Amino acid sequence: xxxxxxxxxxxxxxxxxxxxxxxxxxxxxxxxxxxxxxxxxxxxxxxxxxxxxxxxxxxxxxxxxxxxxxxxxxxxxxxxxxxxxxxxxxxxxxxxxxxxxxxxxxxxxxxxxxxxxxxxxxxxxxxxxxxxxxxxxxxxxxxxxxxxxxxxxxxxxxxxxxxxxxxxxxxxxxxxxxxxxxxxxxxxxxxxxxxxxxxxxxxxxxxxxxxxxxxxxxxxxxxxxxxxxxxxxxxxxxxxxxxxxxxxxxxxxxxxxxxxxxxxxxxxxxxxxxxxxxxxxxxxxxxxxxxxxxxxxxxxxxxxxxxxxxxxxxxxxxxxxxxxxxxxxxxxxxxxxxxxxxxxxxxxxxxxxxxxxxxxxxxxxxxxxxxxxxxxxxxxxxxxxxxxxxxxxxxxxxxxxxxxxxxxxxxxxxxxxxxxxxxxxxxxxxxxxxxxxxxxxxxxxxxxxxxxxxxxxxxxxxxxxxxxxxxxxxxxxxxxxxxxxxxxxxxxxxxxxxxxxxxxxxxxxxxxxxxxxxxxxxxxxxxxxxxxxxxxxxxxxx
Numbered sequence: 077x078x079x080x081x082x083x084x085x086x087x088x089x090x091x092x093x094x095x096x097x098x099x100x101x102x103x104x105x106x107x108x109x110x111x112x113x114x115x116x117x118x119x120x121x122x123x124x125x126x127x128x129x130x131x132x133x134x135x136x137x138x139x140x141x142x143x144x145x146x147x148x149x150x151x152x153x154x155x156x157x158x159x160x161x162x163x164x165x166x167x168x169x170x171x172x173x174x175x176x177x178x179x180x181x182x183x184x185x186x187x188x189x190x191x192x193x194x195x196x197x198x199x200x201x202x203x204x205x206x207x208x209x210x211x212x213x214x215x216x217x218x219x220x221x222x223x224x225x226x227x228x229x230x231x232x233x234x235x236x237x238x239x240x241x242x243x244x245x246x247x248x249x250x251x252x253x254x255x256x257x258x259x260x261x262x263x264x265x266x267x268x269x270x271x272x273x274x275x276x277x278x279x280x281x282x283x284x285x286x287x288x289x290x291x292x293x294x295x296x297x298x299x300x301x302x303x304x305x306x307x308x309x310x311x312x313x314x315x316x317x318x319x320x321x322x323x324x325x326x327x328x329x330x331x332x333x334x335x336x337x338x339x340x341x342x343x344x345x346x347x348x349x350x351x352x353x354x355x356x357x358x359x360x361x362x363x364x365x366x367x368x369x370x371x372x373x374x375x376x377x378x379x380x381x382x383x384x385x386x387x388x389x390x391x392x393x394x395x396x397x398x399x400x401x402x403x404x405x406x407x408x409x410x411x412x413x414x415x416x417x418x419x420x421x422x423x424x425x426x427x428x429x430x431x432x433x434x435x436x437x438x439x440x441x442x443x444x445x446x447x448x449x450x451x452x453x454x455x456x457x458x459x460x461x462x463x464x465x466x467x468x469x470x471x472x473x474x475x476x477x478x479x480x481x482x483x484x485x486x487x488x489x490x491x492x493x494x495x496x497x498x499x500x501x502x503x504x505x506x507x508x509x510x511x512x513x514x515x516x517x518x519x520x521x522x523x524x525x526x527x528x529x530x531x532x533x534x535x536x537x538x539x540x541x542x543x544x545x546x547x548x549x550x551x552x553x554x555x556x557x558x559x560x561x562x563x564x565x566x567x568x569x570x571x572x573x574x575x576x577x578x579x580x581x582x583x584x585x586x587x588x589x590x591x592x593x594x595x596x597x598x599x600x601x602x603x604x605x606x607x608x609x610x611x612x613x614x615x616x617x618x
Contacts, residue, residue: 080096080097080098081094081095081096082096082097082121083096083097083100083121083122083123084120084121084122085122085123085124085135086122086123086124086125087125087128087131087132087135088125088126088127088128088131088132090131091124091130091132091135093132093135093136093139094140096143097111097121097336099142099143100142100286101222102142102169103141103142103146103165103167103168103169103171103176103177104138104142104165104166104167105165105167105168105169105390106164106165106166107123107165107406109166110123113423128163128164128207129157129160129164129206129210130157130160130161130202130205130206133315134157134160134161137154137157137158137161138161138165138167139156141177145171145172145174146170146172146174146175146176146177147174148172148177148180148281150180150181150184151184152188152191152192152195152196152198152199153195153198153199155181155184155185155199155215156199156200156202156203156206156210156215156219157202157206158177158180158181159178159181159185159213159215160203160206160209160210160213160215161177161180162176162178162181162511163178163209163212163213164209164370185215185218186197188218188219188222189222191222191324193226193272195584196219196222196223196226197272197275199215199219200216200219200220200223200276200280201275201276201319203215203216203219203280204276204277204279204280207279213380215497216283218395220283220284220287221287223284224284224287224288224291224293226269227269227288227293227369228293243312247339250442253540266294266297267297267300267301267304268280270301270305271308273301273305274304274305277510278320278321278323278324279324281302281328282304282327282328284325285298285302285328285331286328286331287332289332294336295332295333295336295337295510296336297327298332298336299329299332299336299337299338299341300338302325302328302329303338303341303344303345304324305321306321306322306345307344309321310348310466315352318348318352319349319353321356322345322348322349322352322354322358323354323358325345326354326358326361326362326365327358327361329342329365330361330364330365334365334368334369337365337369337568338364339369339372339373339377340377341365341604342362342365342366342369342442343373343377344364345362346362346366346380347380349362350380350381350383363394363397363398363401364401364404364492366398366401367397367398367399367400367401367402367404368401368402368404370398370399370401370402370418370421371402371413371414371417371418371421373398373421374421375421375424375428378390378395378421378425379425379428380394380395381388386434387434388429388434388435388439389429389432389434389435390428390429390432390443392429392435392439392443393439395425395443396442396443396446399422399446399447400446401446402418407448407450415447415448415450415451416453418447419447419451419452422443422446422447423452423457423461424457426440426443426444426458427460427464428467429443430461430462430464430468431464431465431468432468433468433469435465437469437472437476437479437480440462440465440480441479441480441482444458444462444483445483449485449488452485452488453488454488454489454490454593454605455485455486455488455489456482456489456490456493458484459489459496459497462480462481462483462484463500463502463503465480466480466502466503467502470502474504477503477504477507478504478507480504481503481504481507484507486510486511486514486515487514487517489511489514491515494511494512494514494515497511498511498512504612505612515530
């Protein structure tokens with residue numbers, strides 16, 4: 077073969093090759109098109125490629141094929157590279173009876189089902205360096221399909237057969253032992269491929285995840301792989317690489333069933349991305365996923381340090397956004413069990429952030445009011461947190477204190493806490509008296525209900541009607557409850573026990589009423605004496 081060097085080829089700025097234009101163009105349709113309209117006898121010809129797949133090494137492999145009369149050894153280790161070269165250079169023409177490079181690689185690709193796992197991984201690793209040609213040519217999709225088939229086959233499990241209730245204990249015990257081992261083996265079968273795919277770049281992982289989702293792959297396994305991938309790749313990654321990895325993982329997790337995602341792992345990603353400056357869209361997705369699982373969170377999860385530049389200890393705004401996502405579809409759409417779990421968690425969180433001297437009253441009140449009143453059965457925890465907050469923020473005006481305490485529901489405070497509030501000088505006097513009045517109303521309501529449900533009491537119940545315009549010295553009327561003649565026959569034993577229990581409850585309520593009245597009298601005397609010019613208090617409860 078006569079060889080001349082009349083064509084200069086610059087490959088991606090990596091290296092310059094001097095080749096025979098006639099030989100290369102005979103195999104490459106792309107080169108032929110470049111010079112088909114060329115007229116005249118130009119002495120110097122040059123071609124510059126900026127996106128040649130595989131770079132200078134790949135171009136050298138192509139020239140060997142051309143100079144060797146269209147012959148080259150094709151195997152799984154170089155198939156992806158040769159296939160992309162054949163597509164990019166349009167090498168689909170047979171020369172001198174030899175089969176074109178594209179035909180040869182397509183024929184070899186048909187044998188992909190016989191490749192070993194290692195060979196398939198090599199081919200995929202080559203594909204990720206050959207984008208976008210590997211994607212447009214279709215070889216990447218074929219490799220991913222083959223990979224998915226291997227994963228689906230490897231995830232098949234053989235659980236222990238069900239044992240009927242008539243089987244002996246010995247058989248059940250044997251099966252339980254085998255089941256334990258089976259669970260371990262099943263877990264290994266489901267995750268054995270994690271380490272092998274860690275080498276893939278984020279773009280390839282994104283394509284793989286989308287393929288798995290479209291093929292109904294187990295979302296739990298997918299989410300576990302994504303968390304594993306993020307953790308493993310972070311070890312040696314730069315800041316920019318970490319940002320790209322995190323955004324890919326979050327976007328892919330967002331496409332999964334949220335019930336299949338670990339809440340703890342989501343908080344792990346949140347903490348490592350705090351200073352990575354990930355996109356706002358990605359951060360919103362992450363916060364939305366966490367918010368939807370607030371009932372699975374713990375107090376430690378929520379104690380996220382505040383952003384740089386903020387004086388607060390913890391990022392309260394972040395937690396408020398979590399709660400907004402949690403209630404995103406409306407309170408009526410949230411199961412009551414989950415609502416109460418989040419309520420208990422928030423009571424702990426509010427108590428934890430309350431001593432922060434930099435926490436503004438508006439933010440504290442926003443935390444208290446973030447959940448609907450129906451979420452809490454008791455406001456005792458909120459009172460204790462508010463007590464700590466007022467102790468740290470002693471310089472708040474009375475108006476600010478009253479506004480802050482609007483977050484309390486006095487009807488859901490226990491009698492013990494109401495008594496403490498009434499004697500707590502950190503709370504405004506109006507609120508202390510309001511708490512006592514609320515308890516008076518609650519007692520009156522209970523006594524009224526009891527009176528309406530007991531036909532055995534001959535005389536009606538009496539309840540003190542407190543007027544704060546000067547009747548604070550009056551003592552509470554004694555409540556007299558007694559039972560009439562009861563049928564003590566065997567048939568009415570249950571009724572008798574029930575009635576006696578109700579009678580005992582009424583007597584206990586009477587004692588609480590007298591005790592509360594006494595406390596109210598003392599408090600009003602002490603506080604009204606220091607506010608002699610204050611206006612009369614309104615009648616809050618009758």
